[in-house]
Amino acid sequence: MxxxxxxxxxxxxxxxxxxxxxxxxxxxxxxxxxxxxxxxxxTGYRAERGRRMSTAQQERLRALEGLPHRTEEQEVELLTLAWFTDHADPERGWHWAAQGAQRRRPVNWAMNGELGREGHADxxxxxxxxxxxxxxxxxxxxxxxxxxxxxxxxxxxxxxxxxxxxxxxxxxxxxxxxxxxxxxxxxxxxxxxxxxx
Structure with a gap:
C-alpha cells in the first residue's frame, strides 16, 4: 500500500x-x-492576542461575536478582527486577514463548535x-x-x-x-x- x-x-x-x-x-x-x-x-494566546489589539478593536470583536445574526459585512469584519493578530506584522496582517475573510467563507460556525466539543471530550x-x-x-x-x-x-x-x-x-x-x-x-x-x- x-x-x-x-x-x-x-x-x-x-x-x-x-x-x-x-x-x-x-x-x-x-x-x-x-x-x-x-x-x-x-491563556497565553488570549493574552498575546489582546496585546496586539487596541481596546476599541477588542470591544468591537466582542460586540460582533455577541450578535445573534450578522450581515455579510459584519461577518467579514469579525473574521478580519479575529485573524489579523495571527501575523507578526499588524499592518500587513490586517490586509491578509481581510483578504482571507472575503475568500474563506462562509465559516461553518456550527461545525467549529462541534469539533471543539469533540476535542474537549477526547x-x-x-x-x-x-x-x-x-x-x-x-x-x-x-x-x-x-x-x-x-x-x-x-x-x-x-x-x-x-x-x-x-x-x-x-x-x-x-x-x-x-x-x-x-x-x-x-x-x-x-x-x-x-x-x-
Whole structure:
C-alpha cells in the first residue's frame, strides 16, 4: 500500500495526528505546522492576542461575536478582527486577514463548535504517548516564532514527542505569508528528503 507524506497546519495538525494514530502504516512522513497545541496554551494566546489589539478593536470583536445574526459585512469584519493578530506584522496582517475573510467563507460556525466539543471530550493531550510511539521515522514540527499562540507550547510538544522543531523568525501563524521563501525551502527539503529516502 502506498504511503503519504502527511502535512497539517493549525487544526489540520490535530487531524494529521489523529490520522497517524489510526493509520500509522499509511504515513511515510509527517510535518506539523503551527500545531497541534496541547495543554493550557489558550491563556497565553488570549493574552498575546489582546496585546496586539487596541481596546476599541477588542470591544468591537466582542460586540460582533455577541450578535445573534450578522450581515455579510459584519461577518467579514469579525473574521478580519479575529485573524489579523495571527501575523507578526499588524499592518500587513490586517490586509491578509481581510483578504482571507472575503475568500474563506462562509465559516461553518456550527461545525467549529462541534469539533471543539469533540476535542474537549477526547483531547489529543491524552494520546501523546501513543502518537510518539507510532510516528514515522521522519516527522518534524514547524512554527512561526511570532505566532500569538505560545511558541513555548510547541517547544514543550517537541520534547514530549521527541521531534525537531524549526521556528521561522519574523512569521506568525501563517508563516508562508511573511516568510514564503523560507517556508517553501523547508517544505521542499522535507518532501525531497522523504522521497529520496
Amino acid at each position: 502506498p504511503k503519504a507524506v502527511l502535512m497539517g497546519h493549525s487544526y489540520g495538525t490535530d487531524l494529521a495526528s489523529r490520522f497517524c494514530l489510526r493509520h500509522s502504516d499509511r504515513v511515510a512522513a509527517m510535518l506539523l505546522m503551527c500545531g497541534p497545541f496541547v495543554g493550557d496554551w489558550r 483531547p489529543l493531550d491524552e494520546h501523546l504517548g501513543e502518537l510518539r510511539a507510532c510516528l514515522p521515522a521522519r516527522a518534524e514540527l514547524l512554527g512561526g516564532a511570532d505566532d500569538p499562540r505560545p511558541v513555548s507550547a510547541l517547544a514543550s510538544l517537541a520534547l514530549r514527542l521527541d521531534l525537531p522543531l524549526t521556528q521561522i523568525e519574523g512569521a506568525g501563524h501563517e508563516p508562508w505569508w511573511e516568510q514564503p521563501y523560507t517556508v517553501r525551502a523547508h517544505l521542499r527539503r522535507f518532501v525531497q528528503g522523504t522521497v529520496g529516502a
